[in-house]
Amino acid sequence: MLRGRAVTLRPVTDADVPALSAIRAAPEVRRWWRGGDDLAASVRADLADDALTVYAVEHDGRLVGAIQWYAETDPDYRHASLDVFLDPAVRGSGLGGDAIRTLVRHLVDEYGHHRFTIDPAAANTAAIRAYAKVGFRPVGIMRRYERGADGRWHDALLMDLLAEDLSG
Numbered sequence: 001m002l003r004g005r006a007v008t009l010r011p012v013t014d015a016d017v018p019a020l021s022a023i024r025a026a027p028e029v030r031r032w033w034r035g036g037d038d039l040a041a042s043v044r045a046d047l048a049d050d051a052l053t054v055y056a057v058e059h060d061g062r063l064v065g066a067i068q069w070y071a072e073t074d075p076d077y078r079h080a081s082l083d084v085f086l087d088p089a090v091r092g093s094g095l096g097g098d099a100i101r102t103l104v105r106h107l108v109d110e111y112g113h114h115r116f117t118i119d120p121a122a123a124n125t126a127a128i129r130a131y132a133k134v135g136f137r138p139v140g141i142m143r144r145y146e147r148g149a150d151g152r153w154h155d156a157l158l159m160d161l162l163a164e165d166l167s168g
């Protein structure tokens, strides 16, 4: 259990699958976080992925989203990659930043990670601003990085954060 200012991160369980699938189904989330037609299967696949650690994000005792990370295992390129989504009902109230800071602090303190990456769609300006507020900096555009619902390839922005850059 990791405690932030207003969020708590706890290990996700199978019982969270319906609620997380419902959040992922919201158009504001689905636009940026795809997963095929069966979102419950997509959430379950993330839970079953040994390389991935998924936390449920809770606020006021309620499940409001998830945050996950995986590590680059080559010791010479060691870093952790993050991803997060929140219920649109709580967007823009600082919970995303709170969840990221809380997880990053944990990964620095418990795992000794020194560098973090995140790769929002280049058009996802809200996420890019939220990540910049935490201390992430743009590295560069990854061209035609991910396929969108329209079947086309879209650019993403690679951002990175060093442990000492963490703000707030």
Ligand SMILES: CC(C)(COP(=O)(O)OP(=O)(O)OC[C@H]1O[C@@H](n2cnc3c(N)ncnc32)[C@H](O)[C@@H]1OP(=O)(O)O)[C@@H](O)C(=O)NCCC(=O)NCCS
Pocket: 028, 029, 032, 033, 083, 084, 085, 086, 087, 090, 091, 092, 093, 094, 095, 096, 097, 098, 119, 120, 121, 124, 125, 126, 127, 129, 130, 131, 133
């Ligand atoms: C991206 C996300 C996790 C950010 O979490 P959040 O709690 O909404 O963000 P925060 O409130 O911590 O972020 C603060 C900053 O983000 C920006 N921001 C947040 N929501 C915004 C919105 N709807 N429109 C524009 N900017 C927004 C603002 O700059 C804000 O700072 P300000 O309030 O001082 O202006 C969340 O919005 C989300 O789940 N989005 C949908 C899924 C998604 O895009 N996931 C990321 C995939 S990489």
